[in-house]
Amino acid sequence: MPIVSGSGQTRNNHQLNKGVWTESGAPAEAPFNVIGKRVPLKDAYRKVTGEGVYADDMKFPGMLHCRILRATTPHAKIISIDTSRAEALPGVRAVVTGRDAENRFGVLPVSQDEVAMARDKVIYNGEPVAAVAADTEEIAAEAIWLIDVKYEPLQEFLKPRDSLKEVAPELQLHEKVEKKHPNTNIHKAVDQEFGDVEAAFKEAGAIVSAEFKFDGISHGFTEPHAVIAHWDADDRLQLYTPQQVPHYTHRALAKVLELPMHQIQVIRTMVGGGFGGKSDPFQHEMIAALLSMRTRRPVKVTMDREETFLTGRGRHPTEGKLAMAFSKDGKLLALDSDVIIDGGAYGSFGVVSAYYNGVLSNGPYRIPAFRYHGKRIYSNRIPSGAMRGHGSVNPRYCTETLVDMAAVELGIDPCELRMRNFLESNTLTPFHKFRITSNGIREGLAEAMKRSDWKNKWGKLPYGHGIGVGCAWYISGSALPIHWNKLPQSTVHLKIDLDGGIAVHSLAADIGQGSDTVLAQCVAEVLGVDMDRIHVKSTTTDTAPIDLGSYSSRVTFMAGNAARAAAEEIRHKLADAAARLTGQRGEYFDFVNEELVCRSKPDVRVGFMEALHEAQADVGALIASGSYQSPPLGSTFKGSNAGLSPSYSFSAFICELKVDLETGFVQPLKVWAAHDCGKALNPLSVEGQIEGSVHMGLGQALTEQLRYRNGQLLNANFLDYKIPTPFDTPEIEVIIVESHDPEGPFGAKECGEGALAPVIPAIGNAIYDAVGVRMFEVPMTPDRILKAIEKKQREGK
């Protein structure tokens, strides 16, 4: 298995393909033309010049500005809302409240529990209550303070355990709660048990267990939420929004506004970072639409940073008790976990989160006996949702810490213990039947150990200086779509006309991760043309075929395969045309450097444009459609769909750090990040995704936490919510492991999310190596570390 270094040395030169071909004759394996090249992002030049257009950069004639009035209390009945004074303010064009939109929405069909604005009660401090559209932002801002809302406080649910209790119906935050636990605020409970867990713990040579606690964290994307709605003269709604999933917003708008979907066009603007935080259909999108329909004018909402924090959807605050059993020789026997995740005010992606917090612990190790009790609760805190590494990050910290504890107890090197338990390639997990195709985790860990000089460091560094390891896996797209229907999960359309430009239509959202570029590469590779020919049109629902968007690390795998399939259809047509022109019938043509080259007679060549024009005879523009649908996978028990993916990425990280014994401050020195992404279609982007994941994981590990007092978020700004600065970020050495997935496009798997989870336990385990304390609370802030050190010293005496 090849390992490509972080410096991105790949061995691709322009040569005829002498490898494995797909049915159309396109290369399935290297050597490639553009696959595997370090390609700058398609839209990079627009970004570096400031030409790129984000939602707040847009202006329309007659545009109104909207401000949103938000709840100032975590849980209360709304007794009355008086908007008359606001409406009377000169310059105010419209005021809307919850009364103006009855229909509930939400990203999951099973949790339709959001309203555009609170109706009878508010359920978190910051929930939208009313909104104003006015000639200027200042007038709108003044007007919302003229709206008089009378509240009657209700009992607040601010501690997860309170939400487990039985309550009177009016204290249920949402009508629909978990069937198994009626009259509570439990949103979803998942209970799974497979194999003989009790027996495994009985016969174990080592049992490790601990209670863990995680604060909530926020995506912290740099672009605040913004949206523009325009109910135009044709009675159509145009919604300009930085969405990761324009399709779900499209559906939700239709439901809330009671319009047919075709009367709405969702237009994705440039997205200034998402990380899961722009993947729900949002209240502000509904609000802007309502106001625009009311006024027939374009309406813009731009949130400030505090509102962006309050809109939430970050990683769930989590509490859990986990235990693992190992045999004497270090075989993992069982995992038992019991977890509560705090979903905050809404359902959001929470049903999925409730499953993922358990089932995604069935890798990267083989777990022969598995028990999971997970509860996602509603509370009066800001809504939690999907954030990079959705549902897998916190439980991963727990299991990786326990594996490390077991290694110490069994006297086995932690890396070695992991090696003994990794899943193999081409296997199924025992119960959920997650299908592992390619798996490069062993090679990754071995390489990280070598480069970090693990053998000479672990357990051998001076006090206060340590090294630790963490491993993980993640899905390359969820195999089961949120909306159950027969449509493909990704569809890509291609159009080539006589100008030779290739338009790629897709609704996969480029959110900075480079999905446009990957789609362009897939098409350019199959057609053997320069990247400059490819124009990716991935913004508007009128022209783009449905794609389920940018979440669950699905785009490269699914949309990439769809793009490739569409390009192969065109390739057939061009090859036929070349055959006609050259009289070489029944021959394969290689598509290289803008030429079609006869495979058996390389001096017979046709230029790309010549072949194109021949192929266009009588039909005009060449068009093709390609799509991707996951194969049937998995087991048959209820809930077995969660966690299924056509492919999984694997990662093995090692971190070296120092702990200041006086302050408890952690200085990470270096991270070696080995990630198996199948095939790195664009190593530059793969490295960028991994480095970004490491940085984000570092933040959750050490400094980031959403802090509350009486249900109010205390640190809704970048001063008090601490994201690592350049000084806090160590050198990151990316090790790309290429395991060549059999079904991914050109062998690729995901790389945007899986690389976050291993950072946090690698740091926790390195802290143990440095100062001998286990950190069971994340983030591992200096005060928590000092406390742990002091406790250890007290107990040592």
Next chain:
Amino acid sequence: MAKQLLKLKVNGRDFEVAVEPYHTLAQVLRNELNLTGTKVGCDMGTCGCCTVHIDGKAKLSCLTLALECQGTSVHTIESLNEYQMHPLQKAFAECGGSQCGYCTPGFIMKSAELLAKNPDPTREEIKAALAGNLCRCTGFMKIYDAVEQAASELRQKTSDKPFPVRS
């Protein structure tokens, strides 16, 4: 409060704009002058997205009242792409120093100030210069690469036509 007349030079062109005394430079650049390359990520001095040059010095335009800029010369990200793309812009694109791109104009303007003062910065000096800029996407590594690549290109260029931080 009445609007007041602000006279300033932006990207080499003279402007006279009526601004509210409480408007920030960022607001005036974006809303009045349509220079939307300058981004506002926090509006409180904590992210660096809004960095521009005022009389050659990198400043946070969200923390600068527009009227403070009376008679000054302001340069924004748009000024770096006149006639040809600035080496920093090219390098940020080529090295992967920009993912979602929202932080990028701020990083480039801050880096431009650094390179004007220090044409051959070490990685530690680059980190120190950029410590006030937040990037949530890249983990900074490729941003450092970009600054280094641009620095070396600029050093080779100084003989012919340099790219100064114009004031």
